[in-house]
Amino acid sequence: MNERLKTVTKALQDTEFIDIISELINNDKVMKMKNYRQHYDISTFEHCLNVSYISYKICKLLKWDYKSMARAAMLHDLFLYDWRESKKKLNLEGYHAFVHPKIALKNAEETFELNKKEKDIILKHMWPVTFSLPKYKESYLITFVDKYSAIQESIGYYQKQMEAKRLYRYAYIFLCLIFLGKII
Numbered sequence: 309m310n311e312r313l314k315t316v317t318k319a320l321q322d323t324e325f326i327d328i329i330s331e332l333i334n335n336d337k338v339m340k341m342k343n344y345r346q347h348y349d350i351s352t353f354e355h356c357l358n359v360s361y362i363s364y365k366i367c368k369l370l371k372w373d374y375k376s377m378a379r380a381a382m383l384h385d386l387f388l389y390d391w392r393e394s395k396k397k398l399n400l401e402g403y404h405a406f407v408h409p410k411i412a413l414k415n416a417e418e419t420f421e422l423n424k425k426e427k428d429i430i431l432k433h434m435w436p437v438t439f440s441l442p443k444y445k446e447s448y449l450i451t452f453v454d455k456y457s458a459i460q461e462s463i464g465y466y467q468k469q470m471e472a473k474r475l476y477r478y479a480y481i482f483l484c485l486i487f488l489g490k491i492i
């Protein structure tokens with residue numbers, strides 16, 4: 309099992325973590341993230357769950373505000389569109405990388421009661437791509453975890469591709485052996 313799947317599996321089995329984000333993950337708007345691809349074959353929902361769980365574990369270890377961290381990270385990419393489409397088609401005011409934190413925050417605020425820290429974590433998660441400095445240590449943490457998760461998710465995708473290729477290779481050798489067996 310690759311690292312990405314391990315994280316998701318652990319997250320779903322961690323009852324304390326799931327209790328914290330249950331209001332969010334059972335909401336229709338948040339569930340819509342399952343319909344949008346984030347990195348390679350991973351949905352925005354799964355990516356947010358990854359970032360949320362890793363950030364939550366680090367915050368618990370450091371005795372930081374793990375509840376706000378887990379909640380905000382679960383909502384940090386709640387932009388609800390396919391970012392591969394052109395900004396013109398999506399009617400965005402700027403490039404996705406710069407504007408999606410504001411869109412995610414707007415969508416999250418329309419649906420949930422958020423504290424100041426949660427808002428800052430969502431809004432600043434792309435720093436330093438977006439210029440405004442994070443106000444809280446948890447907001448800095450998400451900037452690292454988000455990038456780490458993107459790398460982990462990409463590696464997970466390529467691992468799967470390699471495994472699939474290996475399977476094809478074995479199947480090809482197997483079929484060749486059967487064919488040779490028949491003609492020899």
Ligand SMILES: [Fe+2]
Binds near residue numbers: 385408
């Ligand atoms: Fe993002």
Ligand SMILES: [Fe+2]
Binds near residue numbers: 355359384454
């Ligand atoms: Fe993200």
